[in-house]
Amino acid sequence: MSNSPGNAADDHTGRSVVQPNGRPRPLSPHLQTWRWHITMTASIAFRVTIGAASVGAIFVVAWMAAAAFGPDAYAAFLGLAASPLGLFVGFGLTVILISLLLNGARHLINDTGRALTIKPADLLSSIAVYAPIPLAVLFWVALFATGRVSL
Incomplete structure (x- = not known):
């Protein structure tokens, strides 16, 4: 795995996921990301x-x-x-x-x-x-x- 910014395997923040086709994508924002308003x-x-x-x-x-x-x-x-x-x-x-x-x-x-x-x-x-x-x-x-x- 490369250390490129788009690689979900190297993301330790938990803000991206690997799709079934192998491509990384960011997670949708939810309550862990946004504060309640x-x-x-x-x-x-x-x-x-x-x-x-x-x-x-x-x-x-x-x-x-x-x-x-x-x-x-x-x-x-x-x-x-x-x-x-x-x-x-x-x-x-x-x-x-x-x-x-x-x-x-x-x-x-x-x-x-x-x-x-x-x-x-x-x-x-x-x-x-x-x-x-x-x-x-x-x-x-x-x-x-x-x-x-x-x-």
Whole structure:
């Protein structure tokens, strides 16, 4: 083996690997290489909320199906939705919706070419990561305070 800089066998840093065809290539950067950053958290949270919103769509379909099956089925669905478990699921769906809206707004702003430097990107990511739960709590407090939801 030669001591050329591109030789993965001579790389003791662990930053390259030999492909099956024998050619060396660098490893993709990951958490051992990059330090954790708020924009990474926002990106992962956005992907998680997209999956959770897909699951949440099942509840919307169940609500519409209950309405289609008549007043008895709809009353049973509303009874389940008003239970503590139903309220907990509703709160979770509210967090997911707010997170999707904030992350979508962050992406929309970034797509216009704005907020791509570190400080504005960090600010938008921090809002998208930390704001959904407090905003959902405020929303549900307002629901309980106005009497629209009760235990």
